[in-house]
Amino acid sequence: MILLAIVIIxxxxxxxxxxxxxxxxxxxxxxxxxxxxxxxxxVTSVFLFIxxxxxxxxxxxxxxxxxxxxxxxxxxxxxxxxxKNLINAIFKRKPGIVYKNKENYNKAIDIxxxxxxxxxxxxxxxxxxxxxxxxxxxxxKAIDIxxxxxxxxxxxxxxxxxxxxxxxxxxxxxKAIxxxxxxxxxxxxxxxxxSNKDNDISASDSFYQAGLLYLEQNKRESALKIxxxxxxxxxxxxxxxxxxxxxxxxxx
Numbered sequence: 001m002i003l004l005a006i007v008i009i010x011x012x013x014x015x016x017x018x019x020x021x022x023x024x025x026x027x028x029x030x031x032x033x034x035x036x037x038x039x040x041x042x043v044t045s046v047f048l049f050i051x052x053x054x055x056x057x058x059x060x061x062x063x064x065x066x067x068x069x070x071x072x073x074x075x076x077x078x079x080x081x082x083x084k085n086l087i088n089a090i091f092k093r094k095p096g097i098v099y100k101n102k103e104n105y106n107k108a109i110d111i112x113x114x115x116x117x118x119x120x121x122x123x124x125x126x127x128x129x130x131x132x133x134x135x136x137x138x139x140x141k142a143i144d145i146x147x148x149x150x151x152x153x154x155x156x157x158x159x160x161x162x163x164x165x166x167x168x169x170x171x172x173x174x175k176a177i178x179x180x181x182x183x184x185x186x187x188x189x190x191x192x193x194x195s196n197k198d199n200d201i202s203a204s205d206s207f208y209q210a211g212l213l214y215l216e217q218n219k220r221e222s223a224l225k226i227x228x229x230x231x232x233x234x235x236x237x238x239x240x241x242x243x244x245x246x247x248x249x250x251x252x
Contacts, residue, residue: 007059008032011044014056023047027060038064116146123155132159150180154189161193169193184213184222191229204230204237211244223248 008031015024023044030040041060048057123138139156142149157172173190177183191206207226214223223244230241 005032007063008041011048011056011060014053015044015048018051018053020047020051031060116142116149116152119145120149120152120155123152123159127155127159132163135159148179150176150183150186153179154183154186157186157189157193161189161196164196166193166197182213182216184210184217184219187213188222188226191226195229200234201236204234204240208240208244212247215247220248 008027012024012028012031015021015027027040027044031037031044033040041064045057045061045064048054048060119138119142123135123142126132126138127135136156136159139152139159142152143156146152153172153176157169157176160166160169160172170190170193173186173193176186177190180186187206187210191203191210194200194203194206207230211223211226214220214226226244227241227248230237230244
């Protein structure tokens with residue numbers, strides 16, 4: 001996110017300095033958009049190439065490529081892939097789908113087609129194919145069978161988030177936390193969902209709780225990533241950021 005901001009602001013001010021006022025405003029206002037950011041940066045890149053500013057034009061293009069690689073790895077990379085984890089931090093990707101009995105997926109369906117694990121894994125399969133509605137249906141069936149399946153609530157929240165239904169997404173994470181009170185990833189995901197709703201206070205609370213839990217679970221690197229997600233422009237968030245930093249470095 002920091003790298004993206006540096007590129008967008010830097011390219012925008014370069015455009016302003018060259019008298020390309022419209023393209024500068026276009027890049028500055030649209031570059032951060034989750035829905036049209038790729039289009040905005042592509043147009044900016046093409047414009048700068050046409051004007052002969054090849055090096056500057058490469059920066060937004062590289063951001064686009066980097067982001068596409070990030071999205072691909074976040075979807076298909078292994079859970080322990082260090083590059084995937086790095087990309088998750090930079091692009092604020094949510095912790096990946098939690099797999100359960102993945103290696104026995106087909107066996108689980110054959111043995112117990114009405115079992116919670118079978119529906120859970122079917123949900124993962126549908127999610128990975130981009131069929132979020134069917135994934136949600138499967139996760140719900142798994143929960144109906146096993147109401148304590150916190151991972152299913154978490155994954156269902158991720159699917160709702162990809163459908164931009166942030167209210168339902170947050171509701172799923174809250175239920176996951178009700179089932180498993182120390183579910184750090186659910187707090188983390190809920191923080192991102194609140195950020196998408198521009199609710200800085202609730203986002204800060206969620207990120208702070210995630211950070212504390214990551215520390216308790218000896219996941220210091222995950223706790224450090226939280227600091228980059230908190231909106232320090234908000235006084236409340238700044239206070240929680242400072243508290244989390246104090247705990248991080250006092251536990252070093």
